[in-house]
Structures are given as C-alpha cells and as structure tokens.
Amino acid sequence: MSANKQPKPFVSSVRLLALLGLVLCVAGSLAAAGSRPQAPQTAKDVDTCGACHEDVAKAFGRTPHSAIGAASCTSCHAGSEAHLKDGGGAGILAFKAADSAARKNKVCLTCHTASNAQFLAGPHGKASLDCTTCHSVHASKPHDGAKSGGTKACITCHQDVYAKFSLNERHHLQEGVLECTTCHNPHEPSTLGRLGGFKQELCLKCHTDKGGPFLFEHGSSRVEGCVTCHDPHGTPNRHMLSTPSVADLCFSCHTIQLPQWHSSFNSQTTNCTSCHTKMHGSNLSNIFIR
Ligand code: HEC
Ligand code: HEC
Ligand code: HEC
Ligand code: HEC
Ligand code: HEC
Ligand code: HEC
Ligand code: HEC
Ligand code: HEC
Ligand code: HEC
Ligand code: HEC
Incomplete structure (x- = not known):
C-alpha cells in the first residue's frame, strides 16, 4: 500500500x-x-x-x-x-x-x-x-x-478490589477461573443500580442451585440479592460471608421475632446454620431447617 x-x-x-x-x-x-x-x-x-x-x-x-x-x-x-x-x-x-x-x-x-x-x-x-x-x-x-483482558485492564486503578481476591475465601480470579468482566460490563461497570437483576441472576448463572424456585424463599434475597450476605470479591470469612460470625449476620436483620428459647444464643457460640441449614430457600420448611 x-x-x-x-x-x-x-x-x-x-x-x-x-x-x-x-x-x-x-x-x-x-x-x-x-x-x-x-x-x-x-x-x-x-x-x-x-x-x-x-x-x-x-x-x-x-x-x-x-x-x-x-x-x-x-x-x-x-x-x-x-x-x-x-x-x-x-x-x-x-x-x-x-x-x-x-x-x-x-x-x-x-x-x-x-x-x-x-x-x-x-x-x-x-x-x-x-x-x-x-x-x-x-x-x-x-x-x-x-490491553489484555478483563482483569488486567482493571487492576491498575482498582488495587483495593484486586487485593480482596487474595483473601482466604474468594473466587479464583487470580487463577483465571473468572475475570472482573465476568461480572462487570467494563463500559458500565456499576452494579448498584441493578440490584436484584445483576446480583442475583448473574450469580445464578454458575450457582444454579441457589436460585430455586423455592416454595419457601428467604426474604433476605429479595432485599439486595446475594451480596446481602456475601462479598463476591472475597473475605476472610468462610463461604465468603460478609461477617466473621454467622449469627451476627442473622442478628443484623432478626432481632425481634425470634422464638423465646433463642435468647440464649449469641454470636460467639451459636451457629444458626447448624439448624437453619437451607438459608437460600427450601421446599420443605418455612424456617429453612430442611
Ligand atoms: C507530509 C508528511 C505527513 C503526512 C502526509 C501526515 N503526517 Fe502525521 N505527522 C507528520 C510528522 C512530521 C509528525 C510529527 C509532528 C510532531 O511531532 O509535531 C506527525 C505526527 C502525527 C501524529 C501525532 C501528533 C502528535 O501530536 O504527536 C498523528 C496522530 C498523525 N501525524 C496522524 C496523521 C494522519 C492521520 C495523517 C493522514 C491524514 C497524517 N498524519 C499525515 C507528518 C505527516
Ligand atoms: C468509523 C467507525 C469506527 C470508529 C470511528 C471507531 N471504531 Fe472501533 N470498530 C469499528 C467496527 C465496525 C469494529 C468491528 C466491530 C465488530 O466486529 O462488531 C470495531 C472494533 C473495535 C474494537 C474491537 C476489536 C476486537 O478486538 O474485536 C475495539 C476495542 C474498538 N473498535 C475500539 C475503538 C476505539 C477505542 C475507537 C476510538 C479511538 C474506535 N474504536 C473508533 C468501527 C469504528
Ligand atoms: C480507530 C481509531 C484510529 C484509527 C482508525 C487510526 N488511529 Fe492512529 N491513533 C489512534 C489512537 C487512539 C492513538 C493514540 C495511541 C493509542 O491509543 O493507540 C493513535 C495514535 C497515532 C499516532 C501517534 C502515535 C504513534 O503510534 O506514533 C499516529 C502517527 C497515528 N495514530 C497515525 C494513524 C494512521 C496513519 C492511521 C491510518 C493508517 C491511523 N492512525 C488510524 C486511533 C486511531
Ligand atoms: C475500563 C476499561 C475500558 C474502557 C474505559 C473502555 N473499554 Fe471497551 N472493553 C474493555 C474490556 C476489558 C473489553 C473486553 C470485554 C470482555 O472481554 O468481555 C472491552 C471490549 C470492547 C469492545 C469489543 C466488545 C464489545 O463490547 O463490542 C469494543 C468495541 C469496545 N470495548 C469499545 C470501547 C469504546 C468505544 C470505549 C469508549 C466509549 C471503551 N470501549 C471504553 C475495557 C474498556
Ligand atoms: C483509569 C482508572 C480505571 C480503570 C482502568 C478502571 N476503573 Fe473502574 N472506576 C474508576 C473510577 C475513577 C471510578 C469512579 C469512582 C469510584 O467509584 O471509585 C470507577 C468505578 C468503577 C465501578 C463502580 C463503583 C461504584 O461504586 O459504583 C466499578 C464496578 C468499576 N469501576 C469496575 C471496573 C472494571 C471491571 C474495570 C476493568 C474493566 C475498571 N473498573 C477499570 C477508575 C478505573
Ligand atoms: C463474582 C462476580 C464479581 C467479580 C468476579 C468481580 N466483581 Fe466487582 N462487584 C460484584 C458485585 C455483585 C458488586 C456489588 C457489590 C455491592 O453492591 O455491595 C461489585 C462491586 C464492585 C465495585 C464497587 C464496590 C466496591 O466493592 O468497591 C468495584 C469498584 C468493583 N466491583 C470492581 C471489581 C474489579 C476491579 C474486579 C476484578 C478485580 C471485580 N470487581 C470482580 C461482583 C463481582
Ligand atoms: C441471608 C444471607 C444469605 C443470602 C442472601 C445468600 N446466602 Fe449464600 N450463604 C449464606 C450462609 C449463611 C452460608 C453458609 C451456610 C452454612 O453455614 O452451611 C451460605 C453459603 C453459600 C455458598 C456455599 C455453600 C453452599 O451451599 O454451596 C454459596 C455458593 C452461596 N452461599 C451462594 C449464594 C448465592 C449465589 C446467593 C444469591 C442467590 C446467596 N448465596 C445468598 C447466606 C446467604
Ligand atoms: C462464572 C461462574 C461464577 C459466577 C458468575 C459466580 N460464581 Fe461464585 N463461585 C464460582 C466458583 C467456580 C466457585 C468456587 C471457587 C472458585 O473456584 O473460584 C465459587 C464460589 C463461591 C462461593 C463460596 C462457596 C463456598 O463453598 O464457600 C460463594 C459464596 C459464591 N461463589 C458466591 C457468588 C456470588 C454472590 C456471585 C454473584 C455476585 C457469584 N458467586 C458469581 C463461580 C461463579
Ligand atoms: C438482610 C436481612 C436478613 C438477613 C441478614 C437474614 N434474614 Fe432471615 N429473613 C429476612 C426476611 C426479610 C425474612 C422474611 C420475614 C417475613 O416474611 O416476615 C426472613 C425470614 C427468615 C426465617 C423464616 C421465619 C420468618 O420469620 O419468616 C428464618 C428462620 C430466618 N429468616 C433465619 C435467618 C438466619 C438463620 C439468618 C442468618 C444466616 C438470616 N435469617 C439472615 C431477612 C434477613
Ligand atoms: C438448635 C437449632 C436452632 C438453632 C441453633 C437456631 N435456631 Fe432458629 N429456630 C429453630 C427452630 C426449631 C425454630 C422453629 C420455632 C420453634 O420451634 O420455636 C426456629 C425459628 C427461628 C426463626 C423464626 C421465628 C418465627 O417463627 O418467626 C428465626 C427468625 C430464627 N429461628 C432465627 C435464628 C437465628 C438468627 C439463629 C442464630 C442466632 C438461630 N435461629 C439458631 C432452631 C434453631
């Protein structure tokens, strides 16, 4: 030419x-x-x-x-x-x-x-x-x-987020299992405006079993989707939960209508999910114990 x-x-x-x-x-x-x-x-x-x-x-x-x-x-x-x-x-x-x-x-x-x-x-x-x-x-x-893919293009500016992907409980982003752009559109990365849709349906693409439909849904998921309880970037807590104690997480919403005999439970010693095992929803129990 x-x-x-x-x-x-x-x-x-x-x-x-x-x-x-x-x-x-x-x-x-x-x-x-x-x-x-x-x-x-x-x-x-x-x-x-x-x-x-x-x-x-x-x-x-x-x-x-x-x-x-x-x-x-x-x-x-x-x-x-x-x-x-x-x-x-x-x-x-x-x-x-x-x-x-x-x-x-x-x-x-x-x-x-x-x-x-x-x-x-x-x-x-x-x-x-x-x-x-x-x-x-x-x-x-x-x-x-x-500039080589959906993670490298992001981490120069979002170092703080990237750092969370080396915490104990995390998605294996650094190992290439997913990228920032698996969850974020680089051209409109904000998820905050699309709570239910993004935070839930996005996650359910891979975590299909958490989506139901359930006869008994846990009302919490309707509040802000999965990130009500999980930080998908990573946390030090088991199952990527946003708090170290599961009970603290539950108490953040459930303070009043607990059964009387629950009053001895506390955030140090009680694992609520040892009985309420089906936290994402159930077809058998409206209190998610099976
Ligand atoms: C007659 C030679 C000539 C032609 C034809 C020419 N350029 Fe250039 N161009 C230069 C020179 C010399 C420089 C370096 C100028 C400088 O550094 O100030 C340059 C610099 C540039 C730069 C960088 C400007 C900057 O600020 O650093 C761009 C972009 C560019 N040219 C695009 C084009 C495009 C597009 C065309 C066709 C429409 C074109 N040039 C045609 C000679 C030419
Ligand atoms: C004259 C029209 C036109 C302009 C101006 C233009 N593009 Fe494109 N660009 C295209 C078309 C058409 C394609 C191919 C799209 C497709 O295959 O869907 C493309 C492809 C791309 C791709 C995808 C490349 C790939 O890997 O497949 C990127 C990234 C891109 N453009 C960025 C830019 C950027 C950044 C600018 C401005 C600096 C720009 N484009 C300006 C028409 C344009
Ligand atoms: C799709 C948009 C697009 C097209 C088409 C395009 N350029 Fe560029 N050009 C850019 C951008 C953006 C930069 C700044 C550097 C970068 O981001 O890659 C650039 C940088 C340059 C520079 C200065 C930097 C350098 O690499 O020396 C020159 C000279 C240049 N272009 C010439 C051309 C010429 C000649 C053509 C046609 C053969 C052309 N460009 C076609 C978008 C374009
Ligand atoms: C924050 C970084 C970032 C910015 C800013 C950005 N992009 Fe992108 N873009 C990406 C990444 C990363 C991909 C690859 C997405 C993937 O792999 O899913 C991409 C993909 C693309 C593609 C190909 C796939 C598609 O969506 O069609 C085009 C075209 C494109 N970008 C154009 C643009 C244009 C035009 C702009 C400016 C208005 C822009 N991008 C701004 C990071 C960015
Ligand atoms: C050049 C620096 C830069 C790059 C590269 C960059 N971002 Fe951003 N990002 C920003 C800035 C600045 C903001 C707006 C201020 C803020 O919320 O931190 C932002 C905002 C965001 C937000 C919304 C935050 C909120 O609270 O609404 C998300 C999500 C995000 N970026 C993801 C990404 C992803 C994914 C990539 C890679 C595809 C990327 N960013 C690449 C600078 C960058
Ligand atoms: C598994 C899906 C997923 C991956 C992978 C992911 N994000 Fe996010 N990200 C989210 C969700 C969901 C939110 C909304 C969190 C909220 O509203 O509390 C979010 C929020 C954000 C925010 C704004 C709030 C904050 O925590 O600062 C930024 C910035 C961001 N992500 C950047 C990134 C970058 C950069 C990467 C890659 C290093 C990445 N994300 C990878 C799902 C993901
Ligand atoms: C009300 C809080 C809450 C919400 C909302 C929530 N989770 Fe969970 N999730 C938990 C708790 C608590 C555990 C740990 C269960 C245990 O201790 O066995 C968990 C465990 C998990 C696990 C790992 C264990 C398993 O059962 O596979 C995955 C994956 C998971 N959640 C995905 C999701 C997804 C996807 C969503 C959104 C559809 C979601 N979670 C919404 C509280 C929640
Ligand atoms: C692209 C598929 C994919 C998407 C999308 C995705 N995940 Fe995951 N998730 C995984 C994989 C694979 C693992 C296992 C750890 C790994 O390899 O990264 C995992 C692990 C988890 C765990 C920990 C499970 C455990 O056993 O402790 C939780 C919690 C979780 N994801 C929540 C979410 C949430 C919330 C979202 C949406 C914001 C989401 N995931 C989106 C693939 C995905
Ligand atoms: C973000 C707030 C939120 C969090 C965190 C949360 N829940 Fe819920 N939970 C709800 C809402 C809302 C309902 C529906 C209440 C209603 O319909 O009156 C509900 C319903 C329930 C029910 C069914 C009984 C009832 O009152 O309807 C049980 C059992 C329950 N949650 C246990 C838990 C446990 C255990 C945890 C911790 C793992 C937890 N929840 C965390 C908001 C939350
Ligand atoms: C030893 C098993 C067990 C543990 C541990 C447990 N629960 Fe329960 N929970 C139950 C049973 C069984 C019920 C049904 C009500 C009844 O039988 O009194 C119930 C009922 C509930 C209800 C529904 C109250 C209503 O009827 O609206 C909530 C909310 C609840 N539990 C939250 C919690 C929280 C939060 C924790 C952790 C601090 C927790 N549970 C720990 C067994 C348990």
Missing part, C-alpha cells in the same frame, strides 16, 4: 474535504447499521497518511479496524486538514493525555453506539475515563484491544 516512500507534501483541500465527507458518510451508515461494516473504505486515506507514517500504516493492516474496513485514519484522527497542509503540523487529534476525554470519546462513539450506549452515564464516563484508557487501537493483536 505504501510502497511510495516519498512524503506527499500537499493534498488539495478539495480532495481532503471529499475524503472527510466520505468518511463521515461511512461512519454515519455504520452507526445506523449497528456498527456493522459494509465494505473496505480505507485504502485512499491509508495511502495519504502512510506516505509519511509508513510503519503505522503498515501495522494498521493487522488491526481489527482495518481488517473489517471500518475506519480510515481520519475517522479517528480528526482535524487532519492543517496537519496535511503543513506536512506534519499541529492540530490533529492524537489522543494524548492533554486531549479532553469528551473529544476522544466522541470520536469512538460515532461508530460504537450500540456497545457503549451507557458509557458516558456510567461511573467510568463520569470519572472522565476515555476509550483509550483501556484500548490500544494500533495494537496488532485483536485482544490487545482491551
């Missing part, structure tokens, strides 16, 4: 405008078609830029964006007009730290409307992260796209 090693010093602005027009059309129709590529559109643009950026242009041929013919150089690097005129001048969007997150996100979201509809409203968008915080567009292997 870029066999021509001589820099093309000047591109007429008429041609450039035509080119940008084409790019916008392509981008627009991609967005409308749910980001599905139609046909390769990159060649011209890659040649123009590749005249000077030969290595980048060559490597670009191995990235997902070129393989599906979705994006030309200028569909991401806005403001190329002045850059081309001056043979490498300023003004082009280069996705540097100094460029605003809003400007960077806007470019990517032109096409990625479907998969990232919630990004800007989610905690990452609000905290001014941008797509290139996690994605290296010019990386050659497709899955470098997410």
Whole structure:
C-alpha cells in the first residue's frame, strides 16, 4: 500500500474535504447499521497518511479496524486538514493525555453506539475515563484491544478490589477461573443500580442451585440479592460471608421475632446454620431447617 516512500507534501483541500465527507458518510451508515461494516473504505486515506507514517500504516493492516474496513485514519484522527497542509503540523487529534476525554470519546462513539450506549452515564464516563484508557487501537493483536483482558485492564486503578481476591475465601480470579468482566460490563461497570437483576441472576448463572424456585424463599434475597450476605470479591470469612460470625449476620436483620428459647444464643457460640441449614430457600420448611 505504501510502497511510495516519498512524503506527499500537499493534498488539495478539495480532495481532503471529499475524503472527510466520505468518511463521515461511512461512519454515519455504520452507526445506523449497528456498527456493522459494509465494505473496505480505507485504502485512499491509508495511502495519504502512510506516505509519511509508513510503519503505522503498515501495522494498521493487522488491526481489527482495518481488517473489517471500518475506519480510515481520519475517522479517528480528526482535524487532519492543517496537519496535511503543513506536512506534519499541529492540530490533529492524537489522543494524548492533554486531549479532553469528551473529544476522544466522541470520536469512538460515532461508530460504537450500540456497545457503549451507557458509557458516558456510567461511573467510568463520569470519572472522565476515555476509550483509550483501556484500548490500544494500533495494537496488532485483536485482544490487545482491551490491553489484555478483563482483569488486567482493571487492576491498575482498582488495587483495593484486586487485593480482596487474595483473601482466604474468594473466587479464583487470580487463577483465571473468572475475570472482573465476568461480572462487570467494563463500559458500565456499576452494579448498584441493578440490584436484584445483576446480583442475583448473574450469580445464578454458575450457582444454579441457589436460585430455586423455592416454595419457601428467604426474604433476605429479595432485599439486595446475594451480596446481602456475601462479598463476591472475597473475605476472610468462610463461604465468603460478609461477617466473621454467622449469627451476627442473622442478628443484623432478626432481632425481634425470634422464638423465646433463642435468647440464649449469641454470636460467639451459636451457629444458626447448624439448624437453619437451607438459608437460600427450601421446599420443605418455612424456617429453612430442611
Ligand atoms: C480507530 C481509531 C484510529 C484509527 C482508525 C487510526 N488511529 Fe492512529 N491513533 C489512534 C489512537 C487512539 C492513538 C493514540 C495511541 C493509542 O491509543 O493507540 C493513535 C495514535 C497515532 C499516532 C501517534 C502515535 C504513534 O503510534 O506514533 C499516529 C502517527 C497515528 N495514530 C497515525 C494513524 C494512521 C496513519 C492511521 C491510518 C493508517 C491511523 N492512525 C488510524 C486511533 C486511531
Ligand atoms: C507530509 C508528511 C505527513 C503526512 C502526509 C501526515 N503526517 Fe502525521 N505527522 C507528520 C510528522 C512530521 C509528525 C510529527 C509532528 C510532531 O511531532 O509535531 C506527525 C505526527 C502525527 C501524529 C501525532 C501528533 C502528535 O501530536 O504527536 C498523528 C496522530 C498523525 N501525524 C496522524 C496523521 C494522519 C492521520 C495523517 C493522514 C491524514 C497524517 N498524519 C499525515 C507528518 C505527516
Ligand atoms: C468509523 C467507525 C469506527 C470508529 C470511528 C471507531 N471504531 Fe472501533 N470498530 C469499528 C467496527 C465496525 C469494529 C468491528 C466491530 C465488530 O466486529 O462488531 C470495531 C472494533 C473495535 C474494537 C474491537 C476489536 C476486537 O478486538 O474485536 C475495539 C476495542 C474498538 N473498535 C475500539 C475503538 C476505539 C477505542 C475507537 C476510538 C479511538 C474506535 N474504536 C473508533 C468501527 C469504528
Ligand atoms: C475500563 C476499561 C475500558 C474502557 C474505559 C473502555 N473499554 Fe471497551 N472493553 C474493555 C474490556 C476489558 C473489553 C473486553 C470485554 C470482555 O472481554 O468481555 C472491552 C471490549 C470492547 C469492545 C469489543 C466488545 C464489545 O463490547 O463490542 C469494543 C468495541 C469496545 N470495548 C469499545 C470501547 C469504546 C468505544 C470505549 C469508549 C466509549 C471503551 N470501549 C471504553 C475495557 C474498556
Ligand atoms: C483509569 C482508572 C480505571 C480503570 C482502568 C478502571 N476503573 Fe473502574 N472506576 C474508576 C473510577 C475513577 C471510578 C469512579 C469512582 C469510584 O467509584 O471509585 C470507577 C468505578 C468503577 C465501578 C463502580 C463503583 C461504584 O461504586 O459504583 C466499578 C464496578 C468499576 N469501576 C469496575 C471496573 C472494571 C471491571 C474495570 C476493568 C474493566 C475498571 N473498573 C477499570 C477508575 C478505573
Ligand atoms: C463474582 C462476580 C464479581 C467479580 C468476579 C468481580 N466483581 Fe466487582 N462487584 C460484584 C458485585 C455483585 C458488586 C456489588 C457489590 C455491592 O453492591 O455491595 C461489585 C462491586 C464492585 C465495585 C464497587 C464496590 C466496591 O466493592 O468497591 C468495584 C469498584 C468493583 N466491583 C470492581 C471489581 C474489579 C476491579 C474486579 C476484578 C478485580 C471485580 N470487581 C470482580 C461482583 C463481582
Ligand atoms: C441471608 C444471607 C444469605 C443470602 C442472601 C445468600 N446466602 Fe449464600 N450463604 C449464606 C450462609 C449463611 C452460608 C453458609 C451456610 C452454612 O453455614 O452451611 C451460605 C453459603 C453459600 C455458598 C456455599 C455453600 C453452599 O451451599 O454451596 C454459596 C455458593 C452461596 N452461599 C451462594 C449464594 C448465592 C449465589 C446467593 C444469591 C442467590 C446467596 N448465596 C445468598 C447466606 C446467604
Ligand atoms: C462464572 C461462574 C461464577 C459466577 C458468575 C459466580 N460464581 Fe461464585 N463461585 C464460582 C466458583 C467456580 C466457585 C468456587 C471457587 C472458585 O473456584 O473460584 C465459587 C464460589 C463461591 C462461593 C463460596 C462457596 C463456598 O463453598 O464457600 C460463594 C459464596 C459464591 N461463589 C458466591 C457468588 C456470588 C454472590 C456471585 C454473584 C455476585 C457469584 N458467586 C458469581 C463461580 C461463579
Ligand atoms: C438482610 C436481612 C436478613 C438477613 C441478614 C437474614 N434474614 Fe432471615 N429473613 C429476612 C426476611 C426479610 C425474612 C422474611 C420475614 C417475613 O416474611 O416476615 C426472613 C425470614 C427468615 C426465617 C423464616 C421465619 C420468618 O420469620 O419468616 C428464618 C428462620 C430466618 N429468616 C433465619 C435467618 C438466619 C438463620 C439468618 C442468618 C444466616 C438470616 N435469617 C439472615 C431477612 C434477613
Ligand atoms: C438448635 C437449632 C436452632 C438453632 C441453633 C437456631 N435456631 Fe432458629 N429456630 C429453630 C427452630 C426449631 C425454630 C422453629 C420455632 C420453634 O420451634 O420455636 C426456629 C425459628 C427461628 C426463626 C423464626 C421465628 C418465627 O417463627 O418467626 C428465626 C427468625 C430464627 N429461628 C432465627 C435464628 C437465628 C438468627 C439463629 C442464630 C442466632 C438461630 N435461629 C439458631 C432452631 C434453631
């Protein structure tokens, strides 16, 4: 493609405008078609830029964006007009730290409307992260796209959460059994708005036996789902419970309507689940003892 090693010093602005027009059309129709590529559109643009950026242009041929013919150089690097005129001048969007997150996100979201509809409203968008915080567009292997996967992309910032995955009782994330993105959508990672749905159905994908349906449900699960009692990142307590003493957990909701003879029970010596064995629900007992 870029066999021509001589820099093309000047591109007429008429041609450039035509080119940008084409790019916008392509981008627009991609967005409308749910980001599905139609046909390769990159060649011209890659040649123009590749005249000077030969290595980048060559490597670009191995990235997902070129393989599906979705994006030309200028569909991401806005403001190329002045850059081309001056043979490498300023003004082009280069996705540097100094460029605003809003400007960077806007470019990517032109096409990625479907998969990232919630990004800007989610905690990452609000905290001014941008797509290139996690994605290296010019990386050659497709899955470098997410800077190697759904855990590494997260732990630089969420060290505290990652640390919990080395506590005694935990999901085996560090051993690769699951990843942060098994449970979180990186583009809308907050779970707090979707209590029942996320916290329960998500867990039940793997822990099917905890879902019932039960004739007698434990009312607690309806409050906040599984995380009412478990911390899925890990805890020092057995079964990933959020408190060291099971009785303390139960007492946090059950203080009054306990049978009189329960009054001798206390959080040090009593394991409530030695009798109430079916804490997640039962078909036989409305007090979950079998
Ligand atoms: C899908 C969007 C996208 C497309 C298409 C794209 N780039 Fe980039 N480019 C970026 C981003 C984002 C960066 C910032 C570095 C990074 O995150 O990978 C960048 C960085 C660069 C840089 C500066 C850093 C470096 O690696 O030297 C150059 C030069 C560049 N791109 C040229 C090009 C050329 C030439 C093309 C077409 C062959 C192109 N880009 C296509 C998004 C894109
Ligand atoms: C005539 C040669 C030439 C052409 C054609 C050219 N560039 Fe450049 N480009 C340069 C030079 C030289 C630099 C380094 C400028 C600098 O560091 O200030 C550069 C830098 C860049 C950068 C990094 C800017 C930064 O702030 O670090 C990007 C991104 C870029 N070019 C993209 C493109 C794209 C996209 C095209 C095609 C639309 C293109 N270039 C066409 C010569 C060119
Ligand atoms: C002109 C439209 C367009 C623009 C602009 C664009 N993309 Fe894409 N991108 C696509 C299409 C189309 C695909 C392939 C989608 C698919 O297969 O579902 C894709 C694929 C991807 C993928 C998945 C790669 C893989 O491993 O499968 C990532 C990540 C991505 N883009 C990030 C970005 C980022 C970050 C930006 C902004 C710097 C950006 N894109 C800008 C159209 C675009
Ligand atoms: C916090 C890090 C992070 C940010 C910020 C981020 N992504 Fe992603 N993205 C990921 C990870 C991790 C994956 C892989 C998800 C998986 O494996 O389930 C991914 C996957 C993708 C994919 C391919 C799968 C899909 O969902 O279609 C595309 C396209 C994509 N991201 C685009 C974007 C765009 C556009 C932005 C900015 C609006 C963005 N991402 C912001 C981490 C991020
Ligand atoms: C560049 C730093 C950075 C990266 C990388 C990052 N995050 Fe975040 N994350 C933040 C910031 C900042 C917030 C908003 C402030 C907060 O709640 O801590 C946030 C918020 C969150 C929240 C919501 C917290 C709440 O209370 O609502 C979750 C969940 C989350 N991130 C998960 C992830 C996952 C999963 C990944 C990897 C795909 C990831 N983050 C990558 C910085 C980052
Ligand atoms: C087994 C599923 C699961 C995995 C794996 C998981 N999370 Fe979570 N995460 C959750 C649930 C459920 C919540 C909501 C907890 C709540 O509301 O109390 C949550 C909450 C969060 C929060 C906000 C509250 C807090 O505890 O700070 C952040 C940030 C977060 N997760 C980041 C991550 C990161 C980073 C990883 C990977 C290292 C990860 N999560 C792995 C299920 C998971
Ligand atoms: C009312 C608190 C509570 C709620 C809500 C809860 N659990 Fe539990 N869970 C427990 C207790 C207590 C134990 C320990 C039982 C014992 O001591 O034998 C446990 C044990 C477990 C175990 C390990 C032992 C076993 O039986 O396999 C898994 C897995 C588990 N819970 C998953 C879940 C899931 C998934 C949800 C949501 C559907 C959930 N839990 C909701 C209290 C709760
Ligand atoms: C992708 C499958 C998967 C998902 C999703 C998942 N888990 Fe797990 N869970 C496991 C596996 C596998 C184990 C056994 C430990 C390991 O290998 O990581 C486990 C262990 C547990 C245990 C400890 C069991 C014991 O015997 O002590 C609890 C409690 C638990 N999970 C709760 C949850 C909760 C709550 C959620 C939802 C936020 C959840 N899990 C989501 C696969 C999953
Ligand atoms: C988050 C609050 C919460 C926690 C923690 C909790 N429960 Fe419950 N539990 C409830 C609710 C709500 C009901 C339904 C009460 C109703 O319908 O009046 C219930 C019902 C019960 C019942 C059935 C009898 C009744 O009053 O309806 C038993 C037995 C019970 N819980 C035992 C336990 C034990 C043992 C633990 C500790 C392992 C525990 N609960 C932890 C909220 C909780
Ligand atoms: C030795 C077995 C045993 C232990 C240990 C035990 N329970 Fe019970 N619990 C029962 C039985 C049996 C009932 C049925 C009521 C009755 O027979 O008086 C019951 C009833 C209950 C009820 C339902 C009250 C009602 O009728 O609404 C709750 C709530 C309860 N227990 C909570 C707890 C908590 C919390 C603990 C731990 C501090 C605990 N139990 C420890 C056997 C036990």
